Amino acid sequence: MFRNLYNKTISVLEFLGLTILSFSRFFTGKARYRKKDLLLVFYESGPASIGIVCLISLLVGLILAYIGSIQLEQFGAVIYIADLVGLAMLREMGAIMTSIIMAGRTGASFAASIATMEANEEIDALKTTGISPIDFLVVPRVISFIICFPFLCIVSDLVGILGGAIVGVSSFEISPIRYFEQTILRVDLTDFFIGLVKSIFFGIIVSLSACYFGIKSKRTAEGVGNATTSSVVVSIVLIIICDAIFAVLTSVLGI
Amino acid sequence: MNRVCLNIENLTMKYEDKLIQENLTFPIYEGDIFVVMGGSGCGKSTLLRHLVGLKRPSSGKVFIYNESLWDLDEDKRQDILREFGVSFQSGALWTSMTLKENVSLSLEEYTNYSKNEISEIAKQKLSLVGLSGFEDYYPFEISGGMKKRAGIARAMALDPKVLFLDEPSAGLDPISSKNLDDLIIKLNKEEGVTVVIITHELDSIFRIGTNSVFLDAETKTMQGYGSPKELLENGCEKVRRFLQRGEL
Ligand SMILES: Nc1ncnc2c1ncn2[C@@H]1O[C@H](COP(=O)(O)OP(=O)(O)OP(=O)(O)O)[C@@H](O)[C@H]1O
Ligand SMILES: [Mg+2]
Numbered sequence: 001m002f003r004n005l006y007n008k009t010i011s012v013l014e015f016l017g018l019t020i021l022s023f024s025r026f027f028t029g030k031a032r033y034r035k036k037d038l039l040l041v042f043y044e045s046g047p048a049s050i051g052i053v054c055l056i057s058l059l060v061g062l063i064l065a066y067i068g069s070i071q072l073e074q075f076g077a078v079i080y081i082a083d084l085v086g087l088a089m090l091r092e093m094g095a096i097m098t099s100i101i102m103a104g105r106t107g108a109s110f111a112a113s114i115a116t117m118e119a120n121e122e123i124d125a126l127k128t129t130g131i132s133p134i135d136f137l138v139v140p141r142v143i144s145f146i147i148c149f150p151f152l153c154i155v156s157d158l159v160g161i162l163g164g165a166i167v168g169v170s171s172f173e174i175s176p177i178r179y180f181e182q183t184i185l186r187v188d189l190t191d192f193f194i195g196l197v198k199s200i201f202f203g204i205i206v207s208l209s210a211c212y213f214g215i216k217s218k219r220t221a222e223g224v225g226n227a228t229t230s231s232v233v234v235s236i237v238l239i240i241i242c243d244a245i246f247a248v249l250t251s252v253l254g255i
Numbered sequence: 256m257n258r259v260c261l262n263i264e265n266l267t268m269k270y271e272d273k274l275i276q277e278n279l280t281f282p283i284y285e286g287d288i289f290v291v292m293g294g295s296g297c298g299k300s301t302l303l304r305h306l307v308g309l310k311r312p313s314s315g316k317v318f319i320y321n322e323s324l325w326d327l328d329e330d331k332r333q334d335i336l337r338e339f340g341v342s343f344q345s346g347a348l349w350t351s352m353t354l355k356e357n358v359s360l361s362l363e364e365y366t367n368y369s370k371n372e373i374s375e376i377a378k379q380k381l382s383l384v385g386l387s388g389f390e391d392y393y394p395f396e397i398s399g400g401m402k403k404r405a406g407i408a409r410a411m412a413l414d415p416k417v418l419f420l421d422e423p424s425a426g427l428d429p430i431s432s433k434n435l436d437d438l439i440i441k442l443n444k445e446e447g448v449t450v451v452i453i454t455h456e457l458d459s460i461f462r463i464g465t466n467s468v469f470l471d472a473e474t475k476t477m478q479g480y481g482s483p484k485e486l487l488e489n490g491c492e493k494v495r496r497f498l499q500r501g502e503l
Contacts, residue, residue, distance in 0.1 A: 032364055037351070121347035123408075128307050128341040129361045130333045 001017060015134075019142070022134040026143070031123040031135040038140040045106050045141075046148035047126050051156060053101055057156040061163020069172065078172040082182035085164030094157040096243060099202035103235035107210040109110055110141055111231035114214025115224040121169050123215065138211040142204060148194050149203030157195065190255055198246055202239050209235045257284040259318075260417060260449050261306060266315035268301050274475055275301050279315070280288045281468050281480050286464050288443050288450045289485060290499060293470035299453045300344055300421055302470065306338045306451065307419055336366065342414035344422050344453075346402035348394040354381060354392040354405045361412045380408040383438060385431060400427045407435070411442075418442065420452045424459060434457065436463050457498065461487075 025031040068084040082247035112138055117123050161183060168174040210231045230241045261283040268275040275298040283289045291299045306317060317324045319335055327335070327489050332492075352386060358377040362368060368376065378390055384404035394402055407423055412428040420468050424432040441465075442448040442487045454460060458482045460467070467486065469479040469491060477485050479494040497501075 034360075048379065071400075110382040117350070120350065121343045121345050122349050124304075124309050125341070125343060127309060128336065128339065129364070130337050208392075246342065 006075055012117050018134045019138055022132060022139050026139050031139055031142060032131045033136050033140050034127055046142040049102060049106055053152050053156050054159045056097055057159040058163040061160035062167055064088050065164040065167035068137045077184055079174055081168050081182055082179050083186040085130055086187040089157050089160035090187055093160060094153045095195045095199040095202055098152045098156045098199060098237050100236055103206045103232050107206045107235055108228050108232050110210040111214040112224055112228045113237055114175040114211060114251040115217035115227035118135035118215060118217050119219040119224060141211055142207040145207035146200055149199040153199035174193055184243060194250060201242055205238045206235045256287050260285040264316045264319035267313045268298060268305060269313040276470055276475050278476050282297055285449050286447060287466045290460050290464035290467035292467055293454045294472050297470045297472035299470060303419055304420055307339055307341050308332055314358055338416045340410035341419045342410040342423060343405040346403055346406040350394045353391050353393055358409050358412050378412050384408045417449045422453050424456050
């Protein structure tokens with residue numbers, strides 16, 4: 001049991017170490033990867049995911065607004081729905097929802113495709129060609145997540161606020177202009193950036209976890225399935241832990 | 256006598272705690288077509304993984320031109336391994352790339368040829384294994400035997416000094432299989448490529464093998480070393496039985 005844990009820890013640390021080395025090769029232009037793959041991975045992590053991110057964020061905005069309105073209506077303060085939705089989306093839900101969707105969508109698909117490559121000995125074939133699988137597979141995925149997550153997060157923020165506005169305007173007769181004025185009055189750039197920074201961290205978490213479980217998977221069909229499940233579960237757990245750490249840090253720093 | 260190319264000393268191979276083979280000691284000479292024989296599951300592919308730097312020996316050493324493979328630092332090891340071409344038992348083609356891209360990748364990485372030249376070389380390597388016209392196919396669009404041959408073309412891309420082939424003719428029809436033997440002999444004779452080949456095809460073993468080793472699954476160690484013809488005459492009983500299809 002303890003030996004198992006020890007081995008796992010070593011294997012994670014080894015993976016992280018190799019990834020850092022690969023990144024230093026990437027930034028000095030020595031990493032080996034194919035531009036075509038980078039583009040494909042980039043498409044998967046950004047443009048191809050916008051639809052689902054929008055849909056979920058819109059619904060989250062709607063839900064937040066309805067739940068908030070139950071309380072706020074009693075005080076005749078429905079206009080504060082705008083504050084609630086705006087703050088919640090920017091600081092928390094934008095980044096969290098984006099990351100959880102991406103962990104289940106693109107992260108899972110990365111884990112499965114890398115695990116399949118491992119099972120087919122494709123990764124061994126890379127190694128015998130002298131190409132580091134980390135350079136070739138992990139770095140492009142991590143980079144495209146680091147770039148795409150903040151964008152998706154911004155999209156999610158905006159669509160979520162829109163969702164809140166739809167509720168405010170349609171159910172409580174707040175004028176759209178008044179709603180957005182109220183939102184802008186309450187939220188500021190700090191809230192926005194906190195969400196954005198978080199999304200970058202979450203992007204790193206999701207991509208590393210997907211690649212790690214993919215590369216370390218067993219060479220069986222079951223191994224591929226397990227890699228996918230583990231990647232999603234671990235991503236989500238780590239996202240929430242990381243978010244909690246951010247919550248503590250921001251409250252200690254008073255931002 | 257030729258120079259020793261690979262020297263295996265007291266090699267013991269394990270998966271976790273499971274012993275696969277122990278105390279393997281034998282040289283592979285430059286210019287050999289070296290056959291690794293043994294029953295299914297005895298550890299031939301595992302031996303190959305140890306020779307091409309994919310798996311660390313549990314104990315013992317693998318010397319490549321007098322350098323101990325696993326005592327070198329990573330960069331040096333990569334430099335040595337670049338002289339090797341490896342084709343895997345499963346083909347192991349990169350499924351997201353066409354056959355031509357599969358063959359081209361190492362050329363793009365390690366040579367300064369232009370795009371057109373690389374494309375020409377890739378085409379030529381594919382034609383060597385009878386895959387002309389399939390350059391732009393993806394691995395899932397071709398048959399098992401074709402995958403295997405494409406894997407061999409990929410292994411030959413950089414004109415390696417040592418070529419490792421894991422059951423290259425398994426799953427090939429007799430004619431393709433004979434063509435493959437011819438190709439191996441040609442590479443060996445004309446370009447001096449050392450070939451380490453795992454195969455069960457007796458005809459092929461006797462036709463192309465200049466030297467060989469027999470791994471035994473029961474005793475978990477090697478049971479014979481020498482040219483296949485020698486082993487057929489003077490090898491121990493197990494080896495002779497293997498070489499006569501069990502009819503002894
Ligand atoms: N990743 C692994 N983990 C644990 N055991 C393994 C692993 N790969 C192979 N083995 C075991 O090692 C032994 C040797 O396997 P190997 O693939 O080297 O056999 P082989 O001689 O190449 O057989 P074949 O002729 O069928 O290809 C087998 O008993 C197999 O069960
Ligand atoms: Mg095998």
